[in-house]
Amino acid sequence: MNESLPGGEVPPTSTDGVTLAAPPSTRHPISRYSLSRKRDQRLRRFRRQLLAVAPHLDDPKFAPLLNSFGRISLLALDGYETLREGGLLNEDGELRSSVDTFQRLVGQQLKLGRELGLTPTALNKIRNEKPVDLAGAFAEGDDGESG
Numbered sequence: 085m086n087e088s089l090p091g092g093e094v095p096p097t098s099t100d101g102v103t104l105a106a107p108p109s110t111r112h113p114i115s116r117y118s119l120s121r122k123r124d125q126r127l128r129r130f131r132r133q134l135l136a137v138a139p140h141l142d143d144p145k146f147a148p149l150l151n152s153f154g155r156i157s158l159l160a161l162d163g164y165e166t167l168r169e170g171g172l173l174n175e176d177g178e179l180r181s182s183v184d185t186f187q188r189l190v191g192q193q194l195k196l197g198r199e200l201g202l203t204p205t206a207l208n209k210i211r212n213e214k215p216v217d218l219a220g221a222f223a224e225g226d227d228g229e230s231g
Contacts, residue, residue, distance in 0.1 A: 123158075126158055127151065127154045127155060127158065130154045130157060130158060131150055131151070131154050134150065134153075134154065134202075135150075137207070138200070138201070138202060138207065138210075140201070140210055141200060141201075146200065149196060149199060149200055150200070152196055153193065153196040153197065153200060153202075156189055156192050156193045156196065157193055159189055160186065160189040160190050160193055163182060163185065163186040163189060164186060166182065167180070167182060167183065167186060170182075
């Protein structure tokens with residue numbers, strides 16, 4: 085029994101009468117909502133991992149920069165995977181334009197990373213700093229004053 089597709093089309097069948105894969109128009113695409121949730125989940129995971137390495141950034145004032153850094157980092161990772169799979173050269177043997185896009189993404193990622201203090205030098209400096217004891221500093225200042 086042949087079922088018809090939208091528009092009255094009949095699905096392709098093999099010689100033994102088995103229905104082959106449905107054409108793309110009848111497949112159920114992943115919803116935009118689902119893709120958006122997946123993307124947001126990736127960003128949250130990236131942010132958690134980043135804050136584990138740089139806990140000094142766990143402050144609401146850094147949220148916009150952290151989100152931008154995370155989005156650009158994930159785009160760069162995806163772009164790199166695409167370049168790896170497809171190669172650096174197009175069918176004409178020329179460098180793909182996506183190489184330039186990837187390079188710009190990495191440049192922006194580096195710039196944001198510097199702004200956030202995520203360079204190895206900055207992270208080492210933060211790790212080696214002694215925690216500030218404001219109460220102790222004020223107490224020492226009060227003892228030394230005469231008045």
